[in-house]
Amino acid sequence: MVVFGSLARDEFTDESDLDWTLLVDGQADSDHLHTAQAIRKKLTLAGFKEPGRTGVFGNTTFSHGLIHLIGGEDDTNRNTTQRILLLLESRGINSGEADAYARVLTGVLNRYLEEEANLVQAQAKLYKVPRFLLNDIVRFWRTMAVDFASKQRAREGEDWGLKVSKLAMSRKLIFASGLLVCFGCSLDTELSKELAKAEKPLVPLLGYLRSLVRFTPLELVARASLSHGNASTGRKIFDSYDQFLAMIADSEKRDHLKNVRPEESRTDSLFLEAREISRNFQSGLEELFFDNADLYKLTRKYGVF
């Protein structure tokens, strides 16, 4: 069983949903449905809130789609979401390194790397940024932002204030951490040393990516802030994220935010406070990605075109 969302990101509050899936990496079995149903019932009895109504979580997922259907018509929104979130915000529960969760993570990363014509730069023995993986992470973030508007329209603005704040904070954090995972392949000096000793470049790179995706998005941003940022950048990012988590953990404030409508976005004092927090967060991320020479070079090269 794999959990996602705030539970996997280490950002859980009393109000959080429990996003989970029964990940199957093997032969299909009609009993998988009964297993998923039993898990759902047990978790509800244990007091956990059911996943949202998008249908992305709370059921069974097969590894085949996650590994093989990257791009193309069969790569549905659900499949892309599960795949990227498996990489950037997931945790296996009661699972070891030989179980489905670890195997599928390795399989998905391997699939992204297989699509690269060359893993190493032509002029120097340095890894390139894995562009196929990067493009999928960028696509996921942009799709999520577009779908936000679509869902809001379909649901007549339900929970608008809370959802827009989450988009600007926790969802953006996932994207930033994904960029850092990709950029790390080219920047990490320890990885470069491994490459110099390696017979085949794939093995250390796969191992590196596997080790990075074990961190939460916040840990990945903290790691980059320590390596590429400065004290002020780190403080700006983490102070604002701490304020955001404090706000959504407060049930009164959370309920208030849920009820803020788009037309109240310039007058509601709590929403204005949330917006200021997200602006500081954005400013911290901009400093991290644009003020450090190494990250700036990669952001400029890969972040736009």
Added chain:
Amino acid sequence: MWKSGLKNYALQSLRLALTKALMEPEEKNFVDQLRAKLEVEWTAIREARRRAEQAREKVSKSLTEMNFVSGTLVWLYSVL
């Protein structure tokens, strides 16, 4: 028949060995340093991390109570 069984076994063993080989030792020092920083300075982040850990333990306990073992359907056999 036995040849295909042997081939499957060999493939599984290879897969397991590859998975283990790819796992680097955890960057314990870094994580410890980071956790220390997070837990001292940012209280909401600290609290959210504590709650997440507690909730994951609760999920894990629920699965154990179902006799659910990752990779098998042990619980079904105990129910049937």
